[in-house]
Amino acid sequence: MIKAVIDIGTNSIKCTIAMVEEGKVAIIEDLNLIPKLGEDLASTGKIGPAAMERNITALRGIQAACAKHKVDKVVCVGAETLRKAADADVFIEKVREEFGWELRTLKSDEEAELTFLASSLMAPEGKLVLVFDCGGGSTEFTYGRGKNILAKTSLPLGALVLTKKFLFSDPAKPEESKNLEAYVAEVLAKALPAPEQAFTIGCGGSLTTLASVSLALEVFDADRIHGLKLTSAEMDRQANIYGSLKIDERTQIKGLRADRAPTILAGALILKGIMQYLGLKEVTVSTNGLRHALLIAD
Numbered sequence: 001m002i003k004a005v006i007d008i009g010t011n012s013i014k015c016t017i018a019m020v021e022e023g024k025v026a027i028i029e030d031l032n033l034i035p036k037l038g039e040d041l042a043s044t045g046k047i048g049p050a051a052m053e054r055n056i057t058a059l060r061g062i063q064a065a066c067a068k069h070k071v072d073k074v075v076c077v078g079a080e081t082l083r084k085a086a087d088a089d090v091f092i093e094k095v096r097e098e099f100g101w102e103l104r105t106l107k108s109d110e111e112a113e114l115t116f117l118a119s120s121l122m123a124p125e126g127k128l129v130l131v132f133d134c135g136g137g138s139t140e141f142t143y144g145r146g147k148n149i150l151a152k153t154s155l156p157l158g159a160l161v162l163t164k165k166f167l168f169s170d171p172a173k174p175e176e177s178k179n180l181e182a183y184v185a186e187v188l189a190k191a192l193p194a195p196e197q198a199f200t201i202g203c204g205g206s207l208t209t210l211a212s213v214s215l216a217l218e219v220f221d222a223d224r225i226h227g228l229k230l231t232s233a234e235m236d237r238q239a240n241i242y243g244s245l246k247i248d249e250r251t252q253i254k255g256l257r258a259d260r261a262p263t264i265l266a267g268a269l270i271l272k273g274i275m276q277y278l279g280l281k282e283v284t285v286s287t288n289g290l291r292h293a294l295l296i297a298d
Helices: 049-068 080-084 088-099 108-122 159-166 174-191 205-214 232-244 264-278 290-295
Strands: 002-008 013-021 024-033 073-078 103-105 128-134 139-145 148-155 199-203 229-231 282-285
Touching: 002 049, 002 290, 013 049, 013 290, 024 049, 049 088, 073 088, 073 290, 080 088, 080 103, 088 103, 108 128, 108 139, 108 148, 108 199, 108 290, 128 205, 128 264, 148 174, 159 174, 159 264, 174 232, 174 264, 199 205, 199 264, 205 229, 205 232, 205 264, 205 282, 229 232, 232 264
Parallel strands: 002 073, 073 103, 128 199, 199 282
Antiparallel strands: 002 013, 013 024, 128 139, 139 148, 229 282
């Protein structure tokens, strides 16, 4: 079966098209678009017509890719923005009407579990594992051992949402970045259980972008990024660079997609805060997200 899994996030839409046969997956194409579904969520509590139209347009491109590859089955899911937006049902209906896809809103626990299952196999057998997924609207933290999940938490630490909440200037003023960092530290201290020694795996667009920049990639290369050890020192280095540049200047950085430039400072500061809170010197980067778990889920 040729299957497509579409993950509609707060900042991005990711789609993986793959041949799935007897539990084995062969990736045919990966798509990653940035139509910012939740751009106005923090200020209005809604998605709004403009963001809906941007995302419907992006989904038309994905529909064309599905047609090109003769996809047999489409699985379409959404997360934080669809959980919170007052008009989420309007967007879900628009997707159903135009594409015939049943857009399912994942619960935060389900989102965390799927991401954990997709990435935890990178850890040494028997080790306590922490997988965190830093997205546009939230970050999920999941502890487990093998396939057994022991604890999971979803926190309102998303690159798009915190950009809108704290970073008003271009370039960002130092006090804006400091306020964002203080908020991240406060949220982590209040809501995340005391850190345990665990093999830590990170995923999400901000982290894979930092990995891409660290390698100075001309074109995003999931094979080179997956499994990379990204150090806290490198995160600090990049956060300092993004904080000193205007958004259009950031687009000149090798490895950074132009559509990630507006939110990458917030993403880097969130990741920096997570590393500090957990006392980590490095994290293993995963390019596998919940899409990869859903490819073989049914």
